[in-house]
Amino acid sequence: MQGVEAMYEAGMMEVIPLKDPTSPLQGSLEPGIRPELLDRCAEYQVRLNQVLDTFEEIPASMVRALGLFFTPPDANPFPVRVESIEDCFRQIDTLLTETEGTLRDKSALITIREKVQSLERRESDVNLLLPFQLDLALLGDFTTFSVSAVMVKKEETGMFLQQVTAAGAEEIFIDKKTAKDGEVVLIAYPAHLRPSIHPSFRLSGVSVLHCEECEGTPDKALATIRDRIRELREHERERINSLEMFRDTYERKLLAIREELRIRKEELDLIPKSGSSRDVTYLSGWIPAREVNSFTAAMDRSTCGHFFSTRPEKVESPQEAPVMYDNPRWLRPFEFLTTMFARPKYGEIDPTPFMAPIFVIFFGLMLGDAGYGILLTLSGFLLYWRFRRSSSVFHDLSIILTWCGISAVIFGTLQGGWFGDVPSRFFGISPPLVLLEPIKDPIAMFQIALLLGILHINLGLTLGFYQNIRKKEYNPALMDQGVWFIIQPSAAILMAVFFGWITAGTNVLYVAVAGIVAGLAIIFYSRGPMGFFALTGFLGDWLSYVRILALALATGGIAMTVNILAELVAEVSPYLVVLAVLVFLGGQLFNLIIQSLGGMIHSIRLQYIEFFSKFFIGGGEAFTPFRMERMYSVRGDA
Structure with missing residues (x-):
């Protein structure tokens, strides 16, 4: 693994998996066996993510947002001291034991918020019943009668009342009050009319008001509901405070150890991509030409000289090579x-x-x-x-x-x-x-x-x-680019003479006309009738730069206004x-x-x-070296 770690830290080589069709080792070697430790790494990653996800339950705070802006988490990476993958697992187990309370807090928060949402919906429904001042315990289905309260949109009220009264007007009591968005309708009816009346509650624009577990008049029920909501909000704040304490104490450690685990997992992931014989491990990949000597030296040092590399004199398919920018x-x-x-x-x-x-x-x-x-x-x-x-x-x-x-x-x-x-x-x-x-x-x-x-x-x-x-x-060079180097100066001369900007001799005019004719002939010969659109397209491209003027005028004009x-x-x-x-x-x-x-x-x-x-087509593949990247952690002294 020393060679793998050295290659990972050097970050100069993009590995070609042995199973890849472009690998020069394919067919001649058996791929490395996938380590069982990869499954354990994946399991620990999931468990760490579950703990870190609990911190998302903490509401965003302006003070913390400003703190994160001026002091981002990666600005102070946490030192991690890990001697082996097993040591990494042990440290994670310790952290997960110490932070198991976060999962309980998250579960409690979810339950509390669900209850609050239910109470807030009930509060909204009870608030609509304030004009009636009835005992809410009377709402519901009983042995001999039922009492229901519904909210009906104004445009649907007539249809709804007509359908309800059609079920038995003489046995039904109806009272209604006007609300902001419609009519609140109170209906009392005998039990045997339920099958006839309940379908009316499913009409468009009709919603049943739910007041389960509510007793007393609406104003007293509202007071009880609001007291219960305040109580739940206090419990919610307690759980959030608990999560904040866990976050302040453990978040940096968890992010750092998760990053270390990812690094170890990526090192193990390299094994199935390699080929092996009895005593040797083989890898193939791409290395920037300027990095070959540095890469060879680093690998030679890490393996105490037990390293051999070779490269072909000529790559059969250079277009398959990944691309790395080379700019200052x-x-x-x-x-x-x-x-x-x-x-x-x-x-x-x-x-x-x-x-x-x-x-x-x-x-x-x-x-x-x-x-x-x-x-x-x-x-x-x-x-x-x-x-x-x-x-x-x-x-x-x-x-x-x-x-x-x-x-x-x-x-x-x-x-x-x-x-x-x-x-x-x-x-x-x-x-x-x-x-x-x-x-x-x-x-x-x-x-x-x-x-x-x-x-x-x-x-x-x-x-x-x-x-x-x-x-x-050479043919595209002439047909696609060279032809414009003939047409442009010829057209410029003829235009300048036409507008009187310059004077030119007859021979110059003849050459300019010949250039135009030759250029047009090349365009229409290579593109056929579509050559006309090549001409208009070139002119359109040129005129497109007038947008520089348009935006300059817009900026100054609007600012002046x-x-x-x-x-x-x-x-x-x-x-x-x-x-x-x-x-x-x-x-x-x-x-x-x-x-x-x-x-x-x-x-x-x-x-x-x-x-x-x-001139530009693009479509190259990015060079992605096997490289160690850290944001939240820094390697401690092992």
Whole structure:
């Protein structure tokens, strides 16, 4: 097991189970025998989960929620000292014995809450009978007569009374009182009419009022029920206090030992995936090329030199290899966005290094407000500080949010956005460093959006062209990407001459026309009539970048509208200044949330649809090494 533990701690190898069709060991070795200890591990996991689940019965508290936010459980991992799997079992048995009271508390809480719910339903029913002031002990079926109370919706009252009286009007006493949602009807009738009247209680809009075990008038019964509810609530609080004591004393220990048990179980799980002969255990798997030497050295040390490894010079099916991103640290959070679309296939270009900076720039241009950017940056820092160790997803999202906030600060400053026009409207100050205000000069922003769009699209085409050339797929390189490098400059020359932006000689015009004709010929030759949609699709992709202008205008326009409304409210009366401040804060917060979501969604859409479609397919399998991961525990000195 020393070799297994070393491999687990190194976390460099993704094991290929012996039964997997891709395993090079399949057919030549017998798989390892599944250890019986795995069943015991599973049993102990269930029992630990049962105890930890009892803590979910404790109502959430604001104080605890704030405490968990500022001091998450994983921030203080609990030291675990376990020498063997049997030692782990013994420690768990001790903890389960000490915490068996939690299961009794949970069972008691469930019983108490069921009783409270039943009493609250009875309280609601008795409350409807207050206008009658009858002895509730009279309700029910007796030897010679019955008394029933029902709640009937207003629109169903006529039908219900008609059906009841039809059973024998002369022998039935009916009284009714108006309630909030209908009519409360009291019916007294002889025992022999029960078969005729009881079916009426099952009509739509009719519900029987239950007052079992209630005595005296409704007001006295209500007092009794409420006293009983208060008594049960006190018992509930006692049980919750007991659970809270167990949680404060044992939760960290239980989480830590459960994590240690999971680690030991994963080590045992490796045995059935391995192959074995009389004296040797064999494993096959994937290791990143740069980690091979480190992995070999670690295994050699742990087995005192009794370790041998080999690898084929050429992999027959490299497309079956798992994929691990290989980006610098600052780029790794953006791998989350790439994976949301698809993980790159083995040997395919990873779009993350290209997508990340462009995504951040597009977001900053779309939000275009430095004030909002500062708030987003601070939010990103706060989330990073809170979740940097407890959640990889929130860790990545917090860094992405921080970069997006910084981008919004930069481009918001250049676009003059500070919560809309707050500096100029309320303080008479012109923001510094303003280069372009989208609201005042939308045409310039429109041109910038189109320029960025054509550059972004051509970057995707270039990557696709390079990828096809590298694979020696020359026909797709020409038909899918190369043709646009012919059409675009030719169309640009003809358009510039047509609008009088440039003058060009006859030879240049001839070359441009020839380029257009050649490009169209290639498109329609390769795609047939569908080539027309390739042209319109390219144009549609390009025009899609106008959303950069649209969102920039929306952010500034709505923020400015909020400022105008706040100003108008404040001018009505000095007493409305507080209301004006609330209008300003609420409106700006709403705009921040809506425009930030819009910026995120539309920025990522430009990556996924307009950019990725030019070169990226995806569909790779994630590299999942056999790795020890701890969150709640830390290994103590064994």
